[in-house]
Amino acid sequence: MMKRDDYKFLRLADAMTALNQRVNLIGIIVEYGAPTRSKGTDWFCSLRIVDDSHNIRGLLVNIFTETQEKLPQVEASGDIIQLSQVVMKTHNMETYALFNKRFSSFALYEGKYGEFYIPYQVSSKFQSRNQDMKFVFGLRKWVDGFQLDTVAKESVLLRQIKEGQHHDLVCKILHLLQVCRDEWMLFVWDGTDAPPLQLQSELETEMESPLPLQLETQPLARDILCRFPTIGTILRVSVSQRNVKLNIPSLAAGRWVKFINLLFEVNKGLWHGVITSSTKVRFVPNEDLIILERQRDFEKRLTSKLDRMPFSSFPWPYRITEVDDEAEKVPLVTLMDIMTYSQVTAKFKCIVRVVAALPWAVEDFRSPNGTYRIRLTLEDPTTRIHAYLYADDGEVFFEGNPPINALIRKWNTLLGVAEIESGGVIENAPRNPPWILCCIKSYYVDKNDVWGSRKYRIFGTKLVC
Numbered sequence: 001m002m003k004r005d006d007y008k009f010l011r012l013a014d015a016m017t018a019l020n021q022r023v024n025l026i027g028i029i030v031e032y033g034a035p036t037r038s039k040g041t042d043w044f045c046s047l048r049i050v051d052d053s054h055n056i057r058g059l060l061v062n063i064f065t066e067t068q069e070k071l072p073q074v075e076a077s078g079d080i081i082q083l084s085q086v087v088m089k090t091h092n093m094e095t096y097a098l099f100n101k102r103f104s105s106f107a108l109y110e111g112k113y114g115e116f117y118i119p120y121q122v123s124s125k126f127q128s129r130n131q132d133m134k135f136v137f138g139l140r141k142w143v144d145g146f147q148l149d150t151v152a153k154e155s156v157l158l159r160q161i162k163e164g165q166h167h168d169l170v171c172k173i174l175h176l177l178q179v180c181r182d183e184w185m186l187f188v189w190d191g192t193d194a195p196p197l198q199l200q201s202e203l204e205t206e207m208e209s210p211l212p213l214q215l216e217t218q219p220l221a222r223d224i225l226c227r228f229p230t231i232g233t234i235l236r237v238s239v240s241q242r243n244v245k246l247n248i249p250s251l252a253a254g255r256w257v258k259f260i261n262l263l264f265e266v267n268k269g270l271w272h273g274v275i276t277s278s279t280k281v282r283f284v285p286n287e288d289l290i291i292l293e294r295q296r297d298f299e300k301r302l303t304s305k306l307d308r309m310p311f312s313s314f315p316w317p318y319r320i321t322e323v324d325d326e327a328e329k330v331p332l333v334t335l336m337d338i339m340t341y342s343q344v345t346a347k348f349k350c351i352v353r354v355v356a357a358l359p360w361a362v363e364d365f366r367s368p369n370g371t372y373r374i375r376l377t378l379e380d381p382t383t384r385i386h387a388y389l390y391a392d393d394g395e396v397f398f399e400g401n402p403p404i405n406a407l408i409r410k411w412n413t414l415l416g417v418a419e420i421e422s423g424g425v426i427e428n429a430p431r432n433p434p435w436i437l438c439c440i441k442s443y444y445v446d447k448n449d450v451w452g453s454r455k456y457r458i459f460g461t462k463l464v465c
Contacts, residue, residue, distance in 0.1 A: 008131055009082075012054035016095045018088045025083040025097060026135050027051045028111065028143050030058055031260065032074045033280040036244055042101070043068045046280070049081060052142050060096035061086065063106075065123075070101075073121055075250060077258075077283040078111035080139050082119070082132060109136050112143045155258060155290075158233050159192040159311055161271065166261045169273070170290055171235070173255050174228055176248065177216060179238075184248060185216060186237040187228070188257075188273070191298035193311040193381035194233040196353065198430035199269045203360035203415065211356040211377050212268050213384040222340075222451060230336040231301050231308060233381045237262070237273035244277055251281075256291050258282040269355060270384075308334050309351050310381050310435060317351050317435035320413060320465035324396075327439040327460040336382035338440060344450045347441045347459075352378040353433040354414050362407045365394070372398070376458065378438075387440055387456040397463055413465045437461075 009026045010018065027049030038044045043065050048058040061083065065071050072081065084105045086097040099106065105126040107119035117133040119126075155168035171188040179185050201211055213219065215236045228234060237259075251257070260280040265272045284291055301307035309317075309332065330349040338348050356377035359365065367373050372394020376387050389397055398407065412419055416433035418426040438461040446453035 008129070009135060012049070012051050012059045014053070015059065015088055015097065016054070019090060019095070020088065022085045022087055022103075023097070025049070025059075025061075025086060026132075026139065027059065027081060028139055028146075029074055029079050029081055030077055031280055031282045032072070032077075035068050035071050036277045038064060042066060043071055045071050047072065047074070047081065050146075051139065055146065060094060061099060062096055063099040065099075065101050070123065072106055072108055073250070074108065075120065075283075076111060076285070078143060078285060080109040080111060080114075080136055082107040082109070082126075082136075084126065112140045114140060157192045158190050158194045158235060158271075161194060161264045163197075163264060163266050166263050166278075168258060168260050169262050170256065170258045170284060170294070172294075173251055173253055173257060174234060175220070175224055175253055176251060177220075179216070182240060184239050186239070186251065186273075187234050188237055189229055189232055189234050191229070191232040191294050191301070194235065194271045196310070196312050196381075196432075196435075197266055197269050197271070198432045199355055199416070200430055201269065201356070203357065203417075203431075206356050206358045206360055206377075210358070211384075212270070213377070213386070215267060215270055215272060225336075226340045228336065228340070229298065230334050230340060230382065231298065233271065234336075234383070235271055235273050237275060239275040244275055244279070250283075256284040256286060256288070258284050269379075305332065308332050308337070313351050313435035317437050318465075320434060320463065321436045321438055322462045322464050323349065323437055323439050324460040324462075330439060334382045335378065335380045335385055338442065338456070339383060339385065341442070344444050344454055345442055347439065349437070349439050350380065351435050351437055352380050353416075353435055355379050355384070355431075355433055357415065362404065362411050365398075378440075385456055387458050389458050393457060393459045393461075397458065397461055399462060399464075410463050410465055414463060 008024060010023045012025065012027060015023050015025055028051065029047055030050055031048035033046040035043055035045045045063050047061040047063065049061060050058040063071060083097065083099065086099050086104050089096055089098050105123045107126050108121040109119050117136055155170045161167055171190045173186055174189055175187040177185045260282065261278050263274040263276055265274055327349055330347050333348050333350050335350060335352065354376050358375045365372055365374055371391050372389055374389040374394065376389060378385055378387050416431040418429035420426060439459050440456050441459050442454055442456050444450040444453045445455060
């Protein structure tokens with residue numbers, strides 16, 4: 001241990017006792033919050049740092065600057081921050097360091113994988129000293145054996161999320177979409193299936209207000225979809241730059257992050273994450289133990305014939321449908337497998353829920369000449385698609401032309417409509433469609449634009465409930 005006289009920085013444990021004093025600190029960044037506007041004209045962000053003296057919860061650092069650009073632009077969790085002339089304060093029983101824009105300064109260095117001792121960002125008042133480099137070296141050496149994630153509370157998997165609650169989520173960023181000038185949407189994934197949701201929408205509104213296939217206004221291009229995993233839920237996460245200012249360029253596709261206090265909502269029967277002013281972001285190194293565990297679980301699902309089933313459908317979906325002998329030979333896939341398949345025309349077997357239909361009334365299923373013509377909205381944990389029941393495939397599905405009462409009963413079961421014993425339905429009750437096994441074939445309607453005109457039909461499937 002170095003002598004105190006040679007120590008240019010207070011250890012974090014010592015700084016905790018130096019209330020209302022200006023101190024110099026250096027530590028590993030384990031958490032940083034999204035930049036936001038303060039109640040005045042300043043910009044604000046918070047960091048949490050650790051060193052070998054204080055590495056369980058870490059020390060909170062609150063930083064105020066005149067502009068967003070002057071805030072620390074942290075590139076990764078595990079990077080090092082040097083803080084000069086910050087004031088130790090306490091609020092709500094927690095001691096923290098306050099960065100004052102008039103006299104405090106900072107410098108950011110790469111973490112344990114950094115090779116250089118030149119900071120990648122400094123504040124205007126920062127003054128470098130050669131002696132500082134030994135502390136950067138010491139922290140890099142120390143953090144090499146420190147598991148950064150031990151400083152945070154337990155995170156959830158997507159399969160454990162609940163509506164209206166805030167959770168910590170470790171996930172991989174797959175894509176970023178700028179919705180408009182001040183709105184972004186992040187597409188994130190952790191390899192697990194989000195829970196199926198009850199549907200509040202009414203079937204009769206499908207014509208005027210159809211249940212959407214995705215939350216974004218336009219579907220993503222095929223080349224983007226083909227880079228997505230085909231197993232596990234891809235969660236849309238929204239952020240309004242008018243209220244929350246994220247360092248968007250740092251949230252690159254392929255990076256693993258930990259969202260702390262992420263809000264989970266439901267929109268049109270689809271899970272939706274929301275980054276609020278209380279949400280914090282932590283970058284997680286690819287070699288982190290929790291990331292390696294996620295990757296192993298995903299690879300295990302990829303190699304299993306049955307693990308493409310939705311988690312919530314185990315051990316097998318409701319046996320209200322049957323597939324023909326030809327379909328039994330078709331491998332089980334997800335809807336994302338179907339959408340990203342390399343050939344335009346193919347046959348598939350999957351486990352889905354029927355969440356909407358057009359037309360919705362059984363009396364309108366057939367055209368005037370008696371041909372079945374129904375558009376179903378199918379979903380599984382990976383995505384939603386439209387698939388058609390047409391002509392002979394409809395005859396097979398409904399076993400010809402059953403009595404109207406029997407057809408209504410089957411239809412209500414398929415769509416999860418709550419019934420009462422007398423055969424009526426419970427008005428305005430949420431729908432909970434069951435998981436079913438069905439076969440889908442893809443085809444095109446324009447030979448000059450085979451991918452752009454690609455459609456899906458149900459075939460070889462019979463409704464037997």
